[in-house]
Amino acid sequence: MAGAAVLGRLTWLAAEVAAVRQETSSVRTLELGVPGWSEHRAGQHVDIRLTAEDGYQAQRSYSIASAPGEPLAITVERLEDGEVSPYLVDQVREGDRFEVRGPIGGYFVWDGDEPEPVLLVAGGSGVVPLMAMARHRAHAGSAAPMRLLYSSRSWDDVIYREELETLGLDVVHTLTREQPEGWKGYARRIDDELLLEVAFPVAESPRVYVCGSTRFVDAAADGLVRLGYDPLWIRTERFGATG
Amino acid sequence: MTERTLDGNAIGGLLLELFGVELTAAPCVCGGCGAREEVARLDVYLDCPGVVVRCRHCTDVMITIVRGRERTWIDLRGTRGLEL
Numbered sequence: 001m002a003g004a005a006v007l008g009r010l011t012w013l014a015a016e017v018a019a020v021r022q023e024t025s026s027v028r029t030l031e032l033g034v035p036g037w038s039e040h041r042a043g044q045h046v047d048i049r050l051t052a053e054d055g056y057q058a059q060r061s062y063s064i065a066s067a068p069g070e071p072l073a074i075t076v077e078r079l080e081d082g083e084v085s086p087y088l089v090d091q092v093r094e095g096d097r098f099e100v101r102g103p104i105g106g107y108f109v110w111d112g113d114e115p116e117p118v119l120l121v122a123g124g125s126g127v128v129p130l131m132a133m134a135r136h137r138a139h140a141g142s143a144a145p146m147r148l149l150y151s152s153r154s155w156d157d158v159i160y161r162e163e164l165e166t167l168g169l170d171v172v173h174t175l176t177r178e179q180p181e182g183w184k185g186y187a188r189r190i191d192d193e194l195l196l197e198v199a200f201p202v203a204e205s206p207r208v209y210v211c212g213s214t215r216f217v218d219a220a221a222d223g224l225v226r227l228g229y230d231p232l233w234i235r236t237e238r239f240g241a242t243g
Numbered sequence: 244m245t246e247r248t249l250d251g252n253a254i255g256g257l258l259l260e261l262f263g264v265e266l267t268a269a270p271c272v273c274g275g276c277g278a279r280e281e282v283a284r285l286d287v288y289l290d291c292p293g294v295v296v297r298c299r300h301c302t303d304v305m306i307t308i309v310r311g312r313e314r315t316w317i318d319l320r321g322t323r324g325l326e327l
Contacts, residue, residue: 010259047256061253104255106268107283214248236284237252 012049012099013037017092018071023159026078027125028089031071032100040064040103042110042136043129043209043237046074049099050084060084063128063211063237064103067135072100075159077125108209108237112136116207117145117200120169121190121220123212124152126239127159130209138167147172149198151190151216154178172198190216195223202228211237251282254294257308258282261315264327272323275303282325 019031045063052058066073078089110118110133118137120130127150137146146169152158154177164171174186174194186194200206208229210220217236225231251267258266267283278300285305286297293309298321305321319325 009263010256045252045255061256101256101260104259104265104267105252105283106255106265107281108252108267236250238248238250239253 012101015100017096029075031073042132043108044103044105046100046102075128112140112142119206119208120148121210122150123216126212155180192223208234214238249287251285270326273298274321274323276301
């Protein structure tokens with residue numbers, strides 16, 4: 001099947017920024033027009049390659065924020081000492097072009113065809129691939145219960161804050177560094193007690209997707225296993241500060 | 244240092260480019276301890292000269308990938324098997 005192998009090959013495609021949306025002071029969503037792009041699955045990512053005038057190239061991976069069937073969108077957080085993210089968050093304008101390849105990944109994906117409840121656990125911008133799953137569930141009319149446990153530093157750092165309330169899933173925030181006056185929600189890092197209160201009961205065999213920094217992902221996944229979750233139910237994706 | 248540890252999801256694009264198939268969901272058996280995990284669940288270090296993939300259980304090196312200008316060297320000595 002030489003033809004199949006060729007189809008599987010990954011090629012760089014020209015992308016044009018079709019729309020830009022500021023999500024928080026350090027996070028922006030870029031909607032991309034990519035001729036020849038194939039439909040993605042919720043949870044997948046893309047590689048992005050920027051080429052400077054002198055030929056220097058920088059490449060990074062970003063999670064896809066949009067649901068399958070929607071135009072390709074990525075959400076990018078500015079990392080202060082980063083090489084690529086400050087450009088994507090502060091400088092890129094509609095009509096700018098760079099290269100993308102993908103969609104990439106077959107492990108950290110949720111297709112919406114399973115009835116089990118879905119627990120999403122997000123640390124900061126780790127919410128991006130989980131947002132694709134939440135949007136997918138809403139669009140596809142999936143009956144699977146879905147709950148998002150979302151850890152942010154402050155209320156102003158919560159990405160997709162308004163839209164999350166409209167998607168028909170339970171959203172539980174924890175604000176680890178700073179809370180608005182009168183905040184009654186969680187105000188600490190994720191621990192076993194918090195997981196016990198928020199997570200679906202073990203008897204429901206929930207599917208779990210955890211995305212965040214290495215430390216966050218390990219804390220959440222290890223805590224869920226201590227609650228009795230089967231490690232096979234838990235899919236994780238770590239992101240690193242590669243900027 | 245731990246903050247710089249990624250997982251196999253991070254090299255999904257690289258593996259797809261090199262092998263032409265999606266590999267992050269492919270189970271992979273560690274040559275050191277025999278643990279079987281999907282590639283996405285392995286520890287990945289991108290800051291080395293090249294890419295180093297380690298078993299999350301025994302930390303043995305399972306895969307190294309070094310890219311040159313026109314060719315790529317892949318060392319799979321630490322991987323006993325890969326299921327597609």
